[in-house]
Amino acid sequence: MNKLNMKINGVNTRGLDIKIDDKKVNLLKNKFGNKAVIYETENPTVNIKIKKYLEINSKLWLLWQMLFFFLSVFGIFDFKLDKKCVVIDCEFEVKLEEITTLNISMNYVRSLEKALKVDSNADIKEIKNVAYVDEQAKKRMKVLKITKICTFAALLVLAVVLLVVLL
Amino acid sequence: MEDNAEVQEQESQPQEELLQEESQPEEQQPNKELLPQKDNTAAKQILSLNFFHLSILLSNLAIFASILTIALAFGGFVTIIATGLTVVLLFCLLFFLTVVTVGVIYLVSDAGKMWGWFEKISDSGLAITQFIYKILPYVSCVSFAICVVSILALTLLNKEKKVGRIVASSVFAVLTLVIAILSLMGVLFK
Numbered sequence: 001m002n003k004l005n006m007k008i009n010g011v012n013t014r015g016l017d018i019k020i021d022d023k024k025v026n027l028l029k030n031k032f033g034n035k036a037v038i039y040e041t042e043n044p045t046v047n048i049k050i051k052k053y054l055e056i057n058s059k060l061w062l063l064w065q066m067l068f069f070f071l072s073v074f075g076i077f078d079f080k081l082d083k084k085c086v087v088i089d090c091e092f093e094v095k096l097e098e099i100t101t102l103n104i105s106m107n108y109v110r111s112l113e114k115a116l117k118v119d120s121n122a123d124i125k126e127i128k129n130v131a132y133v134d135e136q137a138k139k140r141m142k143v144l145k146i147t148k149i150c151t152f153a154a155l156l157v158l159a160v161v162l163l164v165v166l167l
Numbered sequence: 168m169e170d171n172a173e174v175q176e177q178e179s180q181p182q183e184e185l186l187q188e189e190s191q192p193e194e195q196q197p198n199k200e201l202l203p204q205k206d207n208t209a210a211k212q213i214l215s216l217n218f219f220h221l222s223i224l225l226s227n228l229a230i231f232a233s234i235l236t237i238a239l240a241f242g243g244f245v246t247i248i249a250t251g252l253t254v255v256l257l258f259c260l261l262f263f264l265t266v267v268t269v270g271v272i273y274l275v276s277d278a279g280k281m282w283g284w285f286e287k288i289s290d291s292g293l294a295i296t297q298f299i300y301k302i303l304p305y306v307s308c309v310s311f312a313i314c315v316v317s318i319l320a321l322t323l324l325n326k327e328k329k330v331g332r333i334v335a336s337s338v339f340a341v342l343t344l345v346i347a348i349l350s351l352m353g354v355l356f357k
Contacts, residue, residue, distance in 0.1 A: 014219075017212050026327055051212075055220060058213040068224055077227040079220075 002096035004039040004046060009105045011035070012082070019049040045095050050104070050116065052088040055081060056140045065144050066151070074152055085137040088115040091127040107131075215326060222320035226332045229317035232310030233339035239299055239306060240346045300350070307347035314340035 004020070008027060013035050018025050020039050027035035039046070058064055072078035094100065100122040107117040115131035118124055318336045321329055 015212075015216050053209060053212045053216060055213060055216050057209075058217055059210065064217050068220060071221075071224050071228060073228075077231060078224060 001040050001042060002044070002098060002100065004041070004094070004096060004100045004102060006037045006039065006048075006102040006104065008035045009103065011104075011106045015053045015055065015082070017049075017051045017053060020046050022047070022049075041096070043096070045093055048090075048092045048094060048102075050088065050090040052086070054085060054087060054134060054137045056085070056137045056144070057134065061140060062144065062147065066147070069148055069151070075148065081141065083141065085134045085141060086131050087134045087137075088131045090116050090129045092118065092129075093125040093127060094120065095123040095125075097122050218320075218324040219327065222317065222324050223329070223332070225313065225317035225320045226329075226336050229310065229314040229336050230339060232306075232313050233343050236303070236307045236310045236343050236346055239303055240350070242299060303350040304347065307343050307350055311340060311343040311347050314343055 006020075007030070008016075013027055016027075018027065018037070020037075021041070021043070025037045025039060027037050030036040055061075056065070068078055069075055094102065101120060102122070102124075103119040105117045105119075107114050114129050116129055118126075314336050318333060318340065321333050321336065
């Protein structure tokens with residue numbers, strides 16, 4: 001049985017989809033605060049696919065985001081969306097040792113040429129390792145920002161008018 | 168010879184066309200099957216991301232609402248205690264002034280002032296308490312409902328279990344439920 005210890009450092013794992021041999025794996029926090037996964041298999045090689053999706057690319061995105069805006073009391077209890085709108089798409093083939101360690105860290109902050117930096121004691125074949133800025137998502141972010149500001153202003157005006165009328 | 172060659176070309180052309188026609192659907196079919204699958208995977212992932220966002224947001228809201236409820240419940244107690252303490256202190260001060268200060272007229276006028284302050288403080292304290300007493304049942308019920316919804320969202324909508332948040336929401340749900348029952352029964356502030 002081959003064992004793969006995979007660690008991911010310095011990454012916002014929200015929206016990150018990791019598949020090993022086409023099986024989705026869930027990352028768990030280890031005692032050092034890193035996200036890690038231990039995968040055991042009989043196969044000599046494993047295929048790892050890492051993709052990052054953006055929430056803003058969902059269907060009915062504006063409705064979802066406005067629902068979050070109202071539920072979070074005008075964004076007070078909300079967490080911020082990824083403003084950079086970087087999408088990553090990576091695929092590796094790892095030849096497993098008896099115990100293989102795989103440290104993955106994000107590289108796309110420095111350059112978009114390589115999304116992930118991978119350190120390992122095993123042989124790694126890089127099939128795909130790209131990061132790119134999703135222009136559509138960026139446009140949507142701008143639209144969302146403007147919509148939020150307009151909604152907040154409209155509600156503020158409405159509240160003032162109601163107060164003036166009632167009092 | 169040339170005629171034969173032409174005939175051969177004519178015969179071969181339809182065969183090539185046939186081959187192309189046969190091969191095209193075979194190549195296109197797997198692509199047609201693959202593309203929607205990819206889109207579906209992405210759509211499902213993003214949808215689960217939205218649900219994750221929603222559940223975290225609800226738990227944030229639940230924690231805030233619960234803290235507000237608890238603060239209000241304690242605030243009511245604090246107001247009562249503070250009002251009581253102020254009254255006791257004023258009484259002590261008045262008693263001290265009455266006993267120690269010489270001159271009956273001076274004493275009476277001063278005592279009148281003291282009584283005025285005491286009335287103001289006790290009135291405002293009571294007003295705040297009454298207001299809290301009025302709104303607390305609604306606030307506690309709403310925050311309990313938000314807690315329950317957030318627990319359901321965290322457990323049902325989320326593949327990645329957030330145990331800490333579920334435990335926190337459960338504790339807050341119990342606390343808000345206790346406050347809701349007590350305030351609805353009129354036990355608090357009566």
